[in-house]
Structure formats: C-alpha cells, structure tokens
Amino acid sequence: MKYSKATNYALHTMAFLIAAAPDRPVGVQQLADKQGVSPTYLSKILTKLVKAGLIESASGANGGYRARGRKEDISFLDVIQAIEGTTSIFECSHNENPECRIHQVMLSAEDAMDQHLRNTKLVDLMK
Amino acid sequence: MKYSKATNYALHTMAFLIAAAPDRPVGVQQLADKQGVSPTYLSKILTKLVKAGLIESASGANGGYRARGRKEDISFLDVIQAIEGTTSIFECSHNENPECRIHQVMLSAEDAMDQHLRNTKLVDLMK
DNA sequence: GCAAACCTACTCGGATAGGGAATGTCCGAGTGGCAATGG
DNA sequence: CCATTGCCACTCGGACATTCCCTATCCGAGTAGGTTTGC
Numbered sequence: 001m002k003y004s005k006a007t008n009y010a011l012h013t014m015a016f017l018i019a020a021a022p023d024r025p026v027g028v029q030q031l032a033d034k035q036g037v038s039p040t041y042l043s044k045i046l047t048k049l050v051k052a053g054l055i056e057s058a059s060g061a062n063g064g065y066r067a068r069g070r071k072e073d074i075s076f077l078d079v080i081q082a083i084e085g086t087t088s089i090f091e092c093s094h095n096e097n098p099e100c101r102i103h104q105v106m107l108s109a110e111d112a113m114d115q116h117l118r119n120t121k122l123v124d125l126m127k
Numbered sequence: 128m129k130y131s132k133a134t135n136y137a138l139h140t141m142a143f144l145i146a147a148a149p150d151r152p153v154g155v156q157q158l159a160d161k162q163g164v165s166p167t168y169l170s171k172i173l174t175k176l177v178k179a180g181l182i183e184s185a186s187g188a189n190g191g192y193r194a195r196g197r198k199e200d201i202s203f204l205d206v207i208q209a210i211e212g213t214t215s216i217f218e219c220s221h222n223e224n225p226e227c228r229i230h231q232v233m234l235s236a237e238d239a240m241d242q243h244l245r246n247t248k249l250v251d252l253m254k
Numbered sequence: 255g256c257a258a259a260c261c262t263a264c265t266c267g268g269a270t271a272g273g274g275a276a277t278g279t280c281c282g283a284g285t286g287g288c289a290a291t292g293g
Numbered sequence: 294c295c296a297t298t299g300c301c302a303c304t305c306g307g308a309c310a311t312t313c314c315c316t317a318t319c320c321g322a323g324t325a326g327g328t329t330t331g332c
Contacts (some may be wrong), residue, residue: 001130001211063257063308084128101252113240125228186260186329
C-alpha cells in the first residue's frame with residue numbers, strides 16, 4: 001500500500017509549473033533534469049496531467065507545458081487522482097453485500113484522507 | 128495504490144474471531160471456508176496477526192486461533208499495520224531534504240486517515 | 255503413538271511498476287518563389 | 294523595366310505523444326514437510 005513514484009514526480013512537477021512564470025511554457029527536458037528521470041518517462045506522466053486538464057501542452061518550437069486554469073484551485077487530490085485514478089483504496093471481498101460494515105469504515109477513513117488532500121492546494125506550498 | 132486482499136481477509140477474520148465465543152479456538156479450516164480462500168493461504172495471514180500479538184494460536188488437537196487481549200482495544204489500524212507494515216504511504220524522491228513541503232502534506236494526510244482507523248475499534252462493528 | 259492442528263520454507267505464475275529507446279505526430283517558424291505594385 | 298513589397302506553399306526542426314520493450318518486485322496461491330499437543 002503505497003503511492004507510486006509517478007505520483008511523487010507529478011506533484012513536484014506541478015509545484016514547479018505553478019511556481020514558474022506563466023508566460024513561457026517549460027520543456028520536458030528541463031523538468032526531467034530537475035528530478036533526475038528520463039524525459040520519456042516524465043512525458044508519460046505529463047500526458048496524464050494534460051488529460052486530466054491540470055496542465056496544457058504546446059507542440060512545435062517554443063513549446064512545452066504550462067499550468068492551466070486558476071492555480072489557486074488545484075489541490076493535491078487533483079494531481080493524485082490524475083495519476084492513480086479514482087478507484088477506492090479498499091475492495092471488500094464481500095462485495096455482494098454493500099452493507100459490509102468493514103467496507104464502510106474503510107471508505108470513511110479514506111474519505112478523511114481525501115478531505116485533507118482536497119483542502120490543501122498546491123499554491124499553499126509557496127508562501 | 129490499494130490495500131492488499133490479505134488486509135481484507137485479515138479484517139474479516141479478526142472481526143469473526145472477536146465476535147466468536149472466546150472459550151474454544153477456531154480452526155483455520157473454518158475461517159477459510161467462510162471467506163472462500165485456501166486454508167494455507169489464510170494461515171500465512173494468521174501467522175502475521177499472531178506475530179503482531181493480536182491473536183494467539185494453539186497447536187495440536189482442538190487447537191486453533193483466538194483473539195488476544197482486551198477486544199475493545201483492537202483497532203482497524205492495528206490489523207492493517209500487522210499486514211501492511213508501518214512504512215509510510217508516500218516516499219519523497221527528494222529525501223535528502225526532510226523539509227520537503229510536499230512530503231509534509233502527504234504525511235499529515237496519511238495521519239488523518241490513521242487517526243480515523245485508530246479510533247475505530249473492531250468491536251464497533253457489532254452493536 | 256497417532257491424528258489433528260498449526261508452522262514454515264519453497265515455488266510459481268501473473269500482474270503491475272519503473273524505466274528507457276525508438277518512433278510517430280504535431281506545429282511554429284524560416285525560406286523561397288511568385289505576383290502585384292510603384293517609380 | 295526593375296526593385297520593393299506582400300503573400301503563399303513548402304520544408305524543416307523542435308517538442309510533445311505514443312508504442313514497444315525489458316526488468317524487478319509484489320501479490321495471490323499452492324505444496325510439502327515439520328512440529329506441537331491432546332487423547
């Protein structure tokens with residue numbers, strides 16, 4: 001039970017993009033260098049963030065990635081779900097019974113964590 | 128990012144053991160039948176719970192497993208950590224810097240979930 | 255002693271994660287030809 | 294007629310997107326043999 005490293009890279013990348021000046025997009029090479037991973041690998045992660053609508057990409061000369069929308073609204077949960085998906089953290093074997101108390105407890109525990117991640121925005125990191 | 132099925136089995140098994148009458152230990156065969164897994168597989172899960180001190184085992188004829196200690200004190204977190212271990216849910220790639228703000232946010236989010244799991248006891252399931 | 259029950263080590267296939275190389279695809283920007291226009 | 298200007302098509306290279314591949318690790322399960330204990 002762990003978050004993948006991709007989530008880690010995604011969070012750091014998003015934090016960088018949000019902190020960067022918004023006029024010029026940032027290339028994947030620069031982002032990859034900063035985190036010590038290959039550009040190809042990071043590109044896959046960035047594509048997920050693009051599909052989730054958190055950033056936008058520009059091809060061609062002077063292209064790159066740029067944060068999208070109101071920066072103040074982007075939460076940790078947005079980034080995590082873009083990478084990990086939105087499936088629940090726990091699956092009960094007794095799924096024929098949606099009333100399983102154990103399942104309910106696990107869901108509410110997960111919800112407590114999600115609330116925290118939803119209320120913490122990436123802009124909170126820089127103050 | 129998911130809890131393993133073993134955790135699921137462990138929780139259901141613990142709930143059953145706590146609900147069972149405490150006088151006679153329960154055999155692994157009976158527990159396995161109830162959840163539709165092989166006895167040998169469940170045995171490995173039970174061994175982890177024994178090592179964590181949550182249950183105790185009795186060899187020989189009329190042996191089996193039995194909840195240990197005060198049932199009211201056994202929380203969801205106890206069972207989960209017995210199976211999954213206690214390592215953190217998130218590892219920051221920038222671990223050379225323990226001050227990483229992203230890491231701190233993730234830890235506090237995990238702590239919110241742990242609090243919930245720690246405060247919910249298995250006896251709460253039966254009322 | 256024997257059978258019931260747990261304990262442990264080993265194996266094994268499949269799924270997933272982490273990572274990289276190569277290739278495909280898109281797009282801005284330079285370039286060059288050509289026509290229109292003004293002197 | 295000649296030079297300047299403007300326009301259009303084409304190419305080219307930079308940059309993202311995607312596909313394929315390999316490796317390591319973990320999970321879910323099962324087998325086999327050993328050990329303990331009650332009768």
